[in-house]
Amino acid sequence: SIKSEVACIASVQNQDKGACVFESEFERTCKFTTKSDCESVDGSEFYTGKLCSAEELGTICGPTRDTMTIPGKDEVYWKDSCGNSANIYDASKVEDQEYWTNLKRKDESCGYGRSNAESRTCGNCDYLLGSFARHENDAGASPTYGDYICADLNCEFEGQERLHGESWCIGDEKEGPGEDRVGSRDFRYVCINGEVVPEACEDFRAEVCIEDSIETANGPFSQAACRVNRWQDCTAQKTEEDCLNTDRRTCFWEPNGVLGNGKKGVCLPETSPGLSFWNSEEAQAICSQANVQCVVSIEKGLFGGEECTENCECLTDAWIERQGEICSALGDCGPGVNWAGFEGYKEGYTYKINGKNQKNK
Numbered sequence: 001s002i003k004s005e006v007a008c009i010a011s012v013q014n015q016d017k018g019a020c021v022f023e024s025e026f027e028r029t030c031k032f033t034t035k036s037d038c039e040s041v042d043g044s045e046f047y048t049g050k051l052c053s054a055e056e057l058g059t060i061c062g063p064t065r066d067t068m069t070i071p072g073k074d075e076v077y078w079k080d081s082c083g084n085s086a087n088i089y090d091a092s093k094v095e096d097q098e099y100w101t102n103l104k105r106k107d108e109s110c111g112y113g114r115s116n117a118e119s120r121t122c123g124n125c126d127y128l129l130g131s132f133a134r135h136e137n138d139a140g141a142s143p144t145y146g147d148y149i150c151a152d153l154n155c156e157f158e159g160q161e162r163l164h165g166e167s168w169c170i171g172d173e174k175e176g177p178g179e180d181r182v183g184s185r186d187f188r189y190v191c192i193n194g195e196v197v198p199e200a201c202e203d204f205r206a207e208v209c210i211e212d213s214i215e216t217a218n219g220p221f222s223q224a225a226c227r228v229n230r231w232q233d234c235t236a237q238k239t240e241e242d243c244l245n246t247d248r249r250t251c252f253w254e255p256n257g258v259l260g261n262g263k264k265g266v267c268l269p270e271t272s273p274g275l276s277f278w279n280s281e282e283a284q285a286i287c288s289q290a291n292v293q294c295v296v297s298i299e300k301g302l303f304g305g306e307e308c309t310e311n312c313e314c315l316t317d318a319w320i321e322r323q324g325e326i327c328s329a330l331g332d333c334g335p336g337v338n339w340a341g342f343e344g345y346k347e348g349y350t351y352k353i354n355g356k357n358q359k360n361k
Contacts (some may be wrong), residue, residue, distance in 0.1 A: 017103065019050040021057055030059040032084035051087070053080040054101040063100045067123065067146025075106070076133045076148040089123030091144040117152035119143075124333045125150035129218075130164035132193070155191035167224040169209035170198070176269045177252040178329025178341070180205060184274075188224045201226035204274030208250075212268040219291025231269030235289055237260065243267035257326045258292050268329040275332040287333035290326055294319075 005290035020031045020038035022045070030039075030052035047054075052061040059238035061082035063349040067089050074253040076337040078100070080088035086100060088109040106112060110122040115129035118141040125131040131150040136142045139151035153164035160169070186201040186209035201207035211224040234251035237243040243253045250270045257266040275283045313319045327334030350357055 012324045016048045017058075018048040019052045019054060019057055021047065021059055028059050030061045030082060030084065031087075032055060032080075049103045050086045051080070051101060052082055052162055053086055055097065056101065065095075065145045067143070067148045069148055072133055074125045074127045075109075076125065076143070076146070078149065079146075086321060089143070089146065089148070091121035094145060104263060113330045115152075116150045119150055122149065123150060127153070127164075146314070151194065152212045153192075153194045154263050155194060155196045157189065157191070161197070163218070163221060164191055164193070166191045166222045167211075168222045169224045170212040171209060178268050178272050178325070181271045182274070182332045186226065188226055199226070203230055204276075205271055206273070206292075208271045229269070229271050229273060231271065231273050234267045234269045237267035238264070242265075249333075254322075254326060254329075257322060258294070259289055259326070260291055266326060268326060269331075272329050283331070283333070286331045287327065290323065290330055290333060292323060 016035045017032065018035065018038075020033050021028065022031075022041050022043055023029075031041075035048065036045050047057065050057065053060060053063050054104050055062075060082045061084060063086075064079060064081050066079045067076050068085055069075075070077060070085055076089040077360050078089055080086050080100075086105065087093070089102045090099070090110040094111070097162050106124065109124045110116075111119065111124040113129075114124075115126055115131040116122045116124050117131040118139070120141070120143050123133065123143070125133050127315060130153045132153055134149050134151035136147055136149050139149050141149050141151075143149045155162045155164070155166075167188055167190040169186060170189055170331075171186040172181050174180055174184075185203055185205065186207065188199045188201060188209050190197045190199065201209050201227075206229055207226040208229050209224055210227050211222060213220040213222045215221075230249045231247075231251065234243065234249055237249075237251065240253040240255075243249075243251050251267045252270045254266050254268055256264055257268070258264055275286060294311050294314035296308060296312065296314050298306050298308050300306050308315065324334050
């Protein structure tokens with residue numbers, strides 16, 4: 001353990017990188033490494049911040065036109081004749097003696113602050129900016145020198161460019177809240193390492209995909225996630241305020257809708273849950289909430305004829321259609337269309353007057 005300032009400074013200095021010069025088979029050779037590793041080599045001399053290709057060291061190592069990658073590093077590096085890494089690949093420095101002599105930091109190298117994706121002349125790749133060193137055969141582009149280049153990690157999806165690390169939602173289009181198709185499902189798509197990878201949210205719409213974007217120096221950056229569909233207590237809410245409390249649930253308010261209690265105003269799932277329709281008990285328990293009885297008052301005239309005086313809207317097509325939509329919003333209930341666009345084999349609901357079935361609207 002480190003117990004003094006001197007020991008602390010020494011430990012840091014031991015991690016300095018540079019040229020480790022030593023004799024091997026009667027030749028003055030070199031290895032680019034840390035001071036700590038160099039000290040374990042008999043008869044070695046360590047030159048902090050120097051490259052093995054430095055002419056002043058008088059070794060057998062020199063510049064080449066070859067490049068290499070380093071495990072754990074994003075960038076492409078020059079490679080000297082002894083196989084050591086040199087500075088970050090910069091085609092304009094191929095004959096620059098100083099660039100082959102002194103170690104340069106990333107921020108002192110070409111294209112700093114940019115991705116340099118598919119640049120033929122600069123190997124200063126940056127994973128966070130959407131590039132990473134790869135062999136030219138895998139990257140689909142070739143550098144001026146060597147075999148490695150900054151591969152583009154961004155993606156193209158349906159004609160739109162997506163940045164490396166971006167994610168977004170894909171799902172079946174619906175016209176409004178509660179109008180989810182039977183069998184529909186949300187997906188989260190991710191652009192990672194140049195490939196678009198789909199990730200399914202939980203089936204039966206138990207999860208929904210949510211998406212937002214943050215502003216960056218390169219423009220909007222989309223982020224998405226699958227979140228639990230919080231629909232379970234929507235119909236239990238009696239006020240619009242409670243219904244729209246997004247901290248607790250994800251619902252919408254239908255002011256003119258009616259459920260079994262006959263009162264106007266119902267709270268419904270914004271994303272209707274998928275149901276195991278083959279499990280009749282589960283489906284009936286949820287869908288039966290939409291069963292409603294509307295008592296219409298009709299007065300007969302003194303000289304014949306009839307006139308509706310109360311709840312007359314229950315006889316209109318608009319009321320019947322709205323109640324059908326409420327039924328569908330509860331889950332895979334009522335009249336519906338599946339994710340492939342096919343209508344169900346049954347009407348999905350019945351409409352009766354005085355106990356007699358009427359033709360569905």
